[in-house]
Amino acid sequence: MYPNLLLKYIDIRKASIKLIKYLSVEDCMIQCNPDSSPIKWQLGHTTWFFESFVLLKYYKNYKPFNLALHQIFNSYYESKGKKIHKLKRNILSRPSFETIISYRDYVDKHIQEMLEVENKDIDFLVQLGLQHEQQHQELMYADIKSNLFENPIDCIYHKTDKILSEHSELDFLKVSEGLYDIGVENEDEFYFDNEQKNHKYYINDFKIANRLITNGEYLEFVKEGCYDDALLWHSDGWVFNQENDLCMPFYWVKIDEEYYEYELHGIEKLDLNAPVKHITYYEAWAFAKWFGGRLPTEFEWETAAKKYNNVKNHNLLDYDKMDAYLEPVSRKGDNQFIGGAWEWTESAYLPYPGYKQDKGALGEYNGKFIVNYMILRGGCSYTPISHIRHSYRNFYYPDKRWMLSGIRIVK
Amino acid sequence: MYPNLLLKYIDIRKASIKLIKYLSVEDCMIQCNPDSSPIKWQLGHTTWFFESFVLLKYYKNYKPFNLALHQIFNSYYESKGKKIHKLKRNILSRPSFETIISYRDYVDKHIQEMLEVENKDIDFLVQLGLQHEQQHQELMYADIKSNLFENPIDCIYHKTDKILSEHSELDFLKVSEGLYDIGVENEDEFYFDNEQKNHKYYINDFKIANRLITNGEYLEFVKEGCYDDALLWHSDGWVFNQENDLCMPFYWVKIDEEYYEYELHGIEKLDLNAPVKHITYYEAWAFAKWFGGRLPTEFEWETAAKKYNNVKNHNLLDYDKMDAYLEPVSRKGDNQFIGGAWEWTESAYLPYPGYKQDKGALGEYNGKFIVNYMILRGGCSYTPISHIRHSYRNFYYPDKRWMLSGIRIVK
């Protein structure tokens, strides 16, 4: 996709800055839900990653920008000293936004200098740092959305024209019983350790939907009172719903019997043809049960995606190239497994056979999270185009819904 | 094992009563941890199961004992009325213990009457009710243990002589790569819906330990300061440890540099040769990592158990036949996969391919719990002998440790 790593580095790092074009310094300070971090912090944290894992180790005589910042931007730090709790990142008025931008520039200058000559030692680390940056770009969109939504008087990120979605008839694609290969397709491209090792998995016959469940279809579920029917829900899901008074997806708003939806451009009427999003695993599972189907396992999903995915139809934004924010629209074609919404699977996040966690801090990247999460596949409309692939395993706790999660049915 | 269901019914129901032989009415009232229920409540709840699912539906003109009790003993009840929260079952001074015993006698009389003649309709339901009763018998031991442990002046259930354990050299049993059958071995015997459908699973070569990890081996882990080494732990496990100040297994007590262990017969010096027990999944996983191995998947465990388990060596108590409490001792032989401790596996509790949840309240038995739990296999020394099998799938949240959970290593 990129002629060399230097150009890729420049584009991806720049994309983070384009993303905040419509935000004030004050917008970059806020943190409204326990899962989000301030944008300001994320801009520093992604930069710390490069300074800490590349420059401090491989740049000869590197003079750090300010080591005191590591205490703030290292999310893995486990020492005994004064520490900033994840939920308190919004108290960091200092360093200033301006200082963080200088920090980015300083680190970029040094990394780019290194990338101008060939340097095998740092290739993987820079690639990893860029994947990390892209994960945060997607997170920043989700965080901005959840943060601004709380504001009672002004919740718009950027006003754009809404384009209504279209969708095709729901149809089911067949996959036959057999032993399938699971894992990375192209080992020359970057992949995370948790996509490895490639291995065989025995799968029974199944049929998988050619598209995601729409807001319109989910609205039926809501209107039929399914949130009040304990028998449709996991025990934990039922408790979660009761404790949080759940009765529809996050960002849906009901005013005078009409349903609306909050997007980054504001609150508009619910787009019935768009894929439903911002739902918990519990909601996806209960919907599938009520719909007469179930969720796919991640092995079924990957096998179907490798077989059927129509890559030309994806509607992922090419953030790296983009000049300005465009509200993403739902894809129009069929057989798209990439870019609609993160699709909840019925698989828990577990290590693949033969998985090896790296030693030290980098080994913590994925390995220490392998418990209590469910797997989601396929990327969403905020996922950078160069970041997603069939074997990509995303994971969230089953009660999360601030990210763009959706439903695909299996029968 | 039993000539007929009537005799089985009589034995198993009687076992619940034998179990409380050493408890006072006051002991049966207490509830000390959020996972336990008072013994008194459990005696009523298991009885409610038979009245509600068998007698009220199949016994012609059945006159209920007292329908008001259903509100108290139905753990699945989801109506809007005055409800007893799970954590508040210790406020039920009424009905009295005596009334609950009368309730049991009344229901037993009617069920036994039904079982005296052949009755295909109720066979499955009575079997299910007895499995349910046995699950509670094991729970009652675990609950009594955790309840009495809190008492500062008297925590002994029943004084018996402690027999020190022996154990063999740690060795590893080989299983070769291939496609294996997972699921119920004998479909004529009772099994739960979650053990079905039988299916194929592809497994790579692995070697599994011939016995459980001992207290002595785990003590090394403790003494090496592994509870302070963040890199050994899951992120969630690390947080759990910090929040709960974990530094050794539940029931271990350290006095003046010596380690002791609480058992139902009191507090004695840690038996170094006995299997370590009462540990979280996080502890099992961190130990395995430190030990240079990992935990088995439930598929590996089941395959190994079916191949190697030496059934004659188990040391399960035959509660159904037993007259009095005997403190269980750790098994002495090798290749025992049954009865030492519930063995944490690296598998999350997920539905088997083709799993079908029953409709209605019985369908809730296992199906609604299929999320957020980890699988444990093999039974523990409190598990009734007639209750355990190779395909049995137990499940707990990864942070639980009041049950008898242990570790088997895979390499």
Next chain:
Amino acid sequence: MYPNLLLKYIDIRKASIKLIKYLSVEDCMIQCNPDSSPIKWQLGHTTWFFESFVLLKYYKNYKPFNLALHQIFNSYYESKGKKIHKLKRNILSRPSFETIISYRDYVDKHIQEMLEVENKDIDFLVQLGLQHEQQHQELMYADIKSNLFENPIDCIYHKTDKILSEHSELDFLKVSEGLYDIGVENEDEFYFDNEQKNHKYYINDFKIANRLITNGEYLEFVKEGCYDDALLWHSDGWVFNQENDLCMPFYWVKIDEEYYEYELHGIEKLDLNAPVKHITYYEAWAFAKWFGGRLPTEFEWETAAKKYNNVKNHNLLDYDKMDAYLEPVSRKGDNQFIGGAWEWTESAYLPYPGYKQDKGALGEYNGKFIVNYMILRGGCSYTPISHIRHSYRNFYYPDKRWMLSGIRIVK
């Protein structure tokens, strides 16, 4: 009232036992709200008081019943060892109820032996222990009421016939401006340290109601929607109401637009002529404001009571003499300041001028509570007749309502 301390001791200690005549051992175990303690614990705790402060110090060669019990029954104990949190007294299945009764008998035998001869040293301590016992008798009634109320199937302490209350016209008694004496009237009788030192207090003209506010009057306040009018409430009271969904007094139950009230003999229609009770300070204060008056200060109350109280009209139960439980009825006469309900005053619990707290553990009896409480005066229908007087200062946090608290208005 009593010819000697021995007879008083015998009567008062016996009254605690008569009080539990209608309770089972299981009833004595429960603890339903954070303010109550199990009856069983209270029977032991009041006994510990005599053993600890009298026998261990003044009975020559006293052989303690079982010193291990002190760890459980000493509510003041601040050591580092295994300690029973106040909210966890319901886990103490051991010592058994029977053991506690033996403990009482053992201590009684020794105390009575000491009281048979004159012994100036212990007079005050025994008097204090008896006051303490009587405070717990009143608490036990309140605790039994709140504990049994939670039971969904049987909440009756003892069935008696309800006698409907009568009340007189609301009238106001005048007190003139001036410097008044506050404090103990008869220094020969027992009084607490917090009733001292007697001192002068300057009071302006005021008029005080001749009787308590009734359920009927309070019902108007409820029906006018006063619980929804923020302007009537303290800021803290408003928050407390919202967080606890308060909309009427504790124990009131509204079924199909009718109001009922829970008493120890069961749930019956609200007695409109009886004094309203079981209300928070916030409710008393908001009611008074709405009613066009205010609450009295404790100085106004005491001055009015000393001037107007018609002692012959009180309806306090003489528990010490009583054979069985009688549901207390509201008083019928006027000008009764004693025995209707604990009357919230607008005075915070503060030390009187010249107040001296005793050194050591006995000094903790009242002194360490002098902050954050409001003063209540007058005693309620559960208060033993020999326990109450005009100068008696009771105190509760302003959000408490499980005790029998009521309202008297000042203008």
Next chain:
Amino acid sequence: MYPNLLLKYIDIRKASIKLIKYLSVEDCMIQCNPDSSPIKWQLGHTTWFFESFVLLKYYKNYKPFNLALHQIFNSYYESKGKKIHKLKRNILSRPSFETIISYRDYVDKHIQEMLEVENKDIDFLVQLGLQHEQQHQELMYADIKSNLFENPIDCIYHKTDKILSEHSELDFLKVSEGLYDIGVENEDEFYFDNEQKNHKYYINDFKIANRLITNGEYLEFVKEGCYDDALLWHSDGWVFNQENDLCMPFYWVKIDEEYYEYELHGIEKLDLNAPVKHITYYEAWAFAKWFGGRLPTEFEWETAAKKYNNVKNHNLLDYDKMDAYLEPVSRKGDNQFIGGAWEWTESAYLPYPGYKQDKGALGEYNGKFIVNYMILRGGCSYTPISHIRHSYRNFYYPDKRWMLSGIRIVK
């Protein structure tokens, strides 16, 4: 003090802006403790007060700046709509800081226009609004201090030279028993409703310290282990200390056996001669007990201050006139009752005899807080000089310590 209200208005409003001279927009966003509000919010809130109570009611044809802001800046608003919880004021990135400054300018322009002509109607309301503004100026200092303190890398508000304090010998001033006048001295100046009605109070002989307790004296209390001696503390204070691990005043820092103190100019060695500050009521009370004295009642304090206060010695900053921040120094002279620290009294916040709460929203200003607080007297070094007087009653919950609270002893 001011020739007219217009000049006073201009000065006091300007003082709020001078106060933030050393803060960034980001500094004005943060909220680190549950008692503080972001500076940005306080700048808007104090402005809302004038718009809402003066302009909207008395300025003919007033065109509001933006009514939507009322939802955010009205701290008293009790409607059902989307509301900003007090603890979530840090999520308000919008309105921007700039908008809030425009809001201030807009309201100031209109108020000043009104003040240019005589207008009896608004005099009291403008005076009240200015008092309110001054209360927030003091709060802003306290909030900035607690907010910046949390920052691990930069906690300095403004660097100034520290001037070490001096203090005189501790001596005691006598006041004789008698009936004293309590309340406002000069009824022509502004006073709050809670300082009224003036009334008589009978006071016994007492002696009160001529100065506040110093850090040095409090350090003795700390070093003698008084935080571990339960007998010195209120029951509630002891629990508070345990739950919050209190072992010294807020902002004290102990490094290698040395004590330091955080001030707005940074962390420096503890100034032993300066008055101790930032302590809870519990700490003040326990210290006084240990010291062999007690805290004064508010009546004693006021009487002593009226008799002995040497007004020329105060060191209050004249914020209204000041150009830039000066770190306040402790006073050097004796007999100063004003401006050292808010002095905890042993009086709870209760209404004076004859106190009348105004109707409606203004009535809420003080009246709805009259429960659960303790009274503090005398003002601190952050209190504007034109804001404090002998009859001024400040009030805080007894467990607060982020304000400048101190100790004066009575014997």
